[in-house]
Amino acid sequence: MAITTATGAKFFIGGTTSIDYTSDATAIAAFEALTWVPIGEVEDGGEIGDESADVTFQSLSDGRVRHLKGARDAGTISLVVGDDPLDPGQIALRAAEQTKFLYNFKVEYEDAPSADFSNSVDYFRGLVMSARKQIGAGDNVLRRTFAIGINTEILTVEPADTTP
Template sequence: MTIASAAGAKIYIGTTVPASNETAFAADIYVEIKEIEDLGELGDESEAINFASLGDARVRKLKGARDAGTLVLVVGRDPLDLGQIAAKAAEKTSFEYNFKIVANDAPDADHTSSIYYFRGLVMSARDNYGQQNNVVRTTFNIGINTAIIEVPAEEEA
């Protein structure tokens, strides 16, 4: 199978210990943020640099700085979940934290799932109570400040 469902994906918050490669990220200590409803999107996008040439009246485009975006994580609010508690505490600081996302995309029982690592700031932690028959949710905006390291699904040793 070449595609996978998002169901079963997990996200974890780590420490503020700087990590810049797969080994350093994997060595960190993580706490799962549970009750995920929406894991959002992440990935690099280059800023467009435009130049308009007078000679041929043509706009030329160059790739500028890369931005991995802001991950919008929506969870069912659980005031006792250690991962949500850690993310709310991280929002009160100006420190970058390590994050790990584990997809549920192992092609079969002999393979592991893909893992994504990155560092980011928890920019907000907003509770949404909504209407009468609504599940109370918390939305965490995580500003990603590093390249995203993807460890693809692979055969287990």
């Protein structure tokens, strides 16, 4: 598969329905069965993905610090949008920020290698931590940054051949 741009990526918010992570297949099926609300006017999707904590140990005998992999952290997305007070997805994000509940999220990338394939999709659950408005100067577009703290594994569905 060739590289591609982020253009065409779509972000969605679902409800607070719990997802069974017993297996990837079970969780993906549960995510695919949900109703999704598109989040409009996304300018920057930030970055997501696991990073292990750096756990260090200092050995007295050789004076070396050893690095070990600790807990995995999928990160916090800084989702930047053009502030649209009537966009259903942005309304849902602002409402989610007022709660302490985990919400379901979906990111679909426009990365199908040909017309015979589907796009790849990421699914995860997270907390909407903030909904800050960026005002800026006179000619700036009003923006809002939603910080979404990811609390689960990110499940990826790779492009699949859709030909019959």
